[in-house]
Amino acid sequence: MGTTISKSGVIISENFRDNLIISKYDNQLLNMSGKKIDKMCSENSEDVLTWNVFKSLSQIDPKLWLPNIFAKAFNTDFQYDTLVKIDLWKPIEPPKSITDFQKDEGISEIDIIIESDKFVWFIEAKYKSDISMKTTNNENRDQLLRNIDVGSFYSGVRDFYFSLLYFDEEKTKNGMERIELYTNIGAYEFKTMLPHRSDKMENIKGIGKIKWSDLNQNYNSNSEFESLVNKSLVEYLKKILL
Numbered sequence: 644m645g646t647t648i649s650k651s652g653v654i655i656s657e658n659f660r661d662n663l664i665i666s667k668y669d670n671q672l673l674n675m676s677g678k679k680i681d682k683m684c685s686e687n688s689e690d691v692l693t694w695n696v697f698k699s700l701s702q703i704d705p706k707l708w709l710p711n712i713f714a715k716a717f718n719t720d721f722q723y724d725t726l727v728k729i730d731l732w733k734p735i736e737p738p739k740s741i742t743d744f745q746k747d748e749g750i751s752e753i754d755i756i757i758e759s760d761k762f763v764w765f766i767e768a769k770y771k772s773d774i775s776m777k778t779t780n781n782e783n784r785d786q787l788l789r790n791i792d793v794g795s796f797y798s799g800v801r802d803f804y805f806s807l808l809y810f811d812e813e814k815t816k817n818g819m820e821r822i823e824l825y826t827n828i829g830a831y832e833f834k835t836m837l838p839h840r841s842d843k844m845e846n847i848k849g850i851g852k853i854k855w856s857d858l859n860q861n862y863n864s865n866s867e868f869e870s871l872v873n874k875s876l877v878e879y880l881k882k883i884l885l
Contacts, residue, residue: 659683
């Protein structure tokens with residue numbers, strides 16, 4: 644397949660699969676909207692980066708990589724010994740009580756969810772873009788606060804973690820400011836910001852940030868297949884994160 648160059652100098656592939664390094668014919672791709680697929684033709688696509696990294700990690704024993712990136716995001720040890728699964732762009736509904744304080748809110752499509760029967764970790768992925776500072780029906784509800792609200796509610800009795808995954812602080816200034824704010828407040832402050840929540844939101848155990856470059860690691864697997872996946876991922880990230 645061929646490529647073209649946009650006016651801003653970005654390489655655009657004719658087929659989005661040319662930008663994928665793994666799971667090029669995964670069934671999930673069949674259910675994606677045409678608009679999302681079109682964006683994945685770009686070499687600057689956040690969705691392509693997210694797919695390549697986390698679909699690769701899903702093929703590697705999480706014991707090799709999860710404690711490492713968890714420690715980078717939250718500056719604490721990973722305490723869980725449990726099976727995990729990874730979902731990309733999973734649709735999650737907001738708490739129904741939100742309509743007591745604003746017009747209804749649509750479903751949130753969460754970039755990355757890593758979860759088990761003990762914990763849930765929502766990750767908002769940004770590459771060369773910033774977060775949205777408001778939602779359609781609430782100018783004070785930025786993208787990170789929305790995800791924290793939705794994620795904490797979705798987690799139920801499980802521990803909840805949230806982090807911003809970013810490439811460059813300058814390209815994600817608003818996100819960096821908000822993640823700094825939310826890292827340093829507790830459940831009481833979140834309750835003030837999210838008055839529709841009737842629970843204490845005490846399942847929020849960590850808010851943090853992590854860089855894409857932090858994921859560029861050799862994980863020393865004894866499996867030949869896992870080592871090949873890891874090698875492909877490292878080579879890809881070295882090229883993308885220049």
